[in-house]
Amino acid sequence: MIEESKQTEPTENINANANVAEESNNTAQMSDNLETPLNSEVAATEATAxxxxxxxxxxxxxxxxxxxxxxxxQQANQLKAQLEERTSxxxxxxxxxxxxxxxxxxxxxxxxxxxxCNTLGALLPVVDNFERAQAQIKPQTEAEKNIHKSYQSIYKQxxxxxxxxGVSPMRPKGQEFNPNLHEAAIQEPTNEYPxxxxxxxLIPGYFLGERVLRHAVVKVAAPGEHEISSEESQPESPES
Known part of the structure; x- marks a missing residue:
């Protein structure tokens, strides 16, 4: 009997040790199962952060x-405003x-x-004198004709x-009197002209281009004497 008990003890010890090992494995597995969700939550929290x-x-x-x-x-708008101001x-x-x-x-x-105008205006009286001499002097001898030709050539020059x-004569004869161009010196009654x-x-007038260099001194027609009509000449009949 004693021998049987001795043989049974080791078997029991082995079984006990096996149970302990299995419990230890179960505990470790449970610990791993618990740590896995915790690690996932931590990782998710860290990822979110x-x-x-x-x-x-x-x-x-x-x-x-x-x-x-x-x-x-803002800087571009300021530069644009400055550019517009500088351009203006x-x-x-x-x-x-x-x-x-x-x-x-x-x-x-x-x-x-x-x-x-002042310079040319000062020369116009010289032209007037040449024209008066041409109209008044009638050369008779050959010497007089030569002298006449000499000063006439100067006049032409x-x-x-x-x-x-750009000087041109007005030649106003026959035109209507214009105070901007003409200066009336004499009024002569006549029925020949309006x-x-x-x-x-009387004194020639000249233009310098379109500008009046000198006004023409002219004689202007005035109303003529009207003949008394036959009706006006008849005496009025006495009242009956």
Whole structure:
């Protein structure tokens, strides 16, 4: 009996050890099963935190870019406004300069024309004297004719020179009197011309281009004497 009990003890010990090992494995497996969900939750939490941190970083970066874009747009608008103001100033200056140039050119032309008129106007009496001499002097001898030809050639040269400078005679005879062109010295009653017509030119008038160089001194027609009609000449009959 004693031997049987001795043989049974090792078997029981082996079984006990096996049970202990199995329990230990079960405990480890349970621990692993518990740790797996915990690790997943931690990983998910960490991923969410990382995503939120990345989103916050992207938002901050986007806001910074929008601020830079807004600053650039504001700077561009300021530059555009300055460009428009400078362009407007340039246009005003250019217009003022163009007006000044035109005004200066016009004043210069008027001054040149005035000097030209004064100079040529001073020569016109010389032309008048040549024309009076031509009308009054009647050369008789050969010597007188030669002298006449000499000063007439000078007269022709002067007239040619004046014509080349733009001087032209008015020749107002037969035209209607115009106070802007003519100066009336005499009014002569006549039935030959209509009233207000230039009958004769006493002192020649001249143009310089389209400008009056000298007014023509003229004789103007006035109303003539009307003949008394036969009806006007008959005496009135006495009242009956």
């Amino acid at each position: 990382a995503q939120e941190s990345s989103s916050a970083a992207n938002t901050a970066e986007w806001e910074e870019m929008e601020a830079e874009i807004a600053a650039l747009e 100033q340039y246009m005003r200056i250019a217009a003022d300069f163009d007006n000044f140039r035109k005004r200066s050119q016009k004043e210069k032309e008027e001054l040149d024309q005035q000097v030209k 002067m007239v040619t020179a004046l014509k080349g400078l 009233e207000g017509t230039v009958i004769d030119e």
